[in-house]
Amino acid sequence: MQSCKTTTDETLRETVAHGSEKYPIAYYVDDILQFDGRCIDWHWHREVEFVTASKGNVNCLIGQNKIYLEKDWGIFINSGTIHRFETDDNGIMPNIVFAPELIAPEKSLIYETYILPVLSSGPSYQILNPNISWQNTILVLLNQIYDLQEKDVDFLSPLNTLLLTTELWKHLFQNIKMEPVSESGIKSSFQSSRLQIMLQFIHDHYAEDIELEDIAKATNISKSSALEVFRRGINQSPISYLNEYRLIQAAILLKNTKKTISNISLTTGFSSDSYFCRKFKCYYKMTPAEYRNQTLHNIPSL
Numbered sequence: 001m002q003s004c005k006t007t008t009d010e011t012l013r014e015t016v017a018h019g020s021e022k023y024p025i026a027y028y029v030d031d032i033l034q035f036d037g038r039c040i041d042w043h044w045h046r047e048v049e050f051v052t053a054s055k056g057n058v059n060c061l062i063g064q065n066k067i068y069l070e071k072d073w074g075i076f077i078n079s080g081t082i083h084r085f086e087t088d089d090n091g092i093m094p095n096i097v098f099a100p101e102l103i104a105p106e107k108s109l110i111y112e113t114y115i116l117p118v119l120s121s122g123p124s125y126q127i128l129n130p131n132i133s134w135q136n137t138i139l140v141l142l143n144q145i146y147d148l149q150e151k152d153v154d155f156l157s158p159l160n161t162l163l164l165t166t167e168l169w170k171h172l173f174q175n176i177k178m179e180p181v182s183e184s185g186i187k188s189s190f191q192s193s194r195l196q197i198m199l200q201f202i203h204d205h206y207a208e209d210i211e212l213e214d215i216a217k218a219t220n221i222s223k224s225s226a227l228e229v230f231r232r233g234i235n236q237s238p239i240s241y242l243n244e245y246r247l248i249q250a251a252i253l254l255k256n257t258k259k260t261i262s263n264i265s266l267t268t269g270f271s272s273d274s275y276f277c278r279k280f281k282c283y284y285k286m287t288p289a290e291y292r293n294q295t296l297h298n299i300p301s302l
Helices: 109-121 133-150 157-175 183-205 212-217 223-234 238-256 261-267 273-284 288-298
Strands: 025-031 040-043 048-052 058-062 065-069 074-077 083-086 092-098 125-128
Touching: 025 133, 048 133, 058 074, 065 074, 065 125, 074 133, 092 133, 109 157, 125 133, 133 157, 183 212, 183 223, 183 238, 212 223, 212 238, 223 238, 238 261, 238 273, 238 288, 261 273, 261 288, 273 288
Parallel strands: none
Antiparallel strands: 025 092, 040 083, 048 074, 048 092, 058 065, 058 083, 074 125
């Protein structure tokens, strides 16, 4: 099986279109280990997302929180929330991603009364526990939506999907806690913009010899402040994220090019081949050569 990739812009906003303008919802069944980096890396989108763990364990990282989803548990991820999925047990996660306008157009009574409050004042995420009645109801509705997407699409499928999604949203709206935007919320938004600028700097300059001081200077803050922004935003240090990003770029080159390992080490910013190979094996649990060979063997013949 070929690996998948999470495509984002410099702010980590996902660039793929989920559904279409006329029908803004998409259904996926993600095998986490098939993605580059063996994870669904940090990203966000203006659409909301509902996820279920159907096999193995799914770990969802949101800021400093790491949420462990056992089989049959789920999670709601609100619009604009930066998140990442990992697994240590071959996790499979069916999920739907949809624009809120699927349920009702902006500025309509339904949107402003029942949708906007969740987007602006609702939690960044909500765990869906099958042992809690209202959360289990959402999980049951999710499974019905998944079933609809997996069957042959008939004339009524979009309408039935909309009805189920609207029912799902009703239960979410009735049970989650709404909190007005506070001064801390405004501060959090400012910190998020700083994080995005530093992430963009890393993406643009990862192949160069950059250090923590260089990353911090991208937003004119101190090294200690940069460490705190990263810790609060993605629970990683800037250098840890830089090295991980380099390794993922190296893996892409190993898979898609015939460049030598030494050349890949150099072009992805590592100071030496031995250091690159050591970090690569630590992250991917195999050497760069083993990764390249495994990837070639997994590509189906045409």
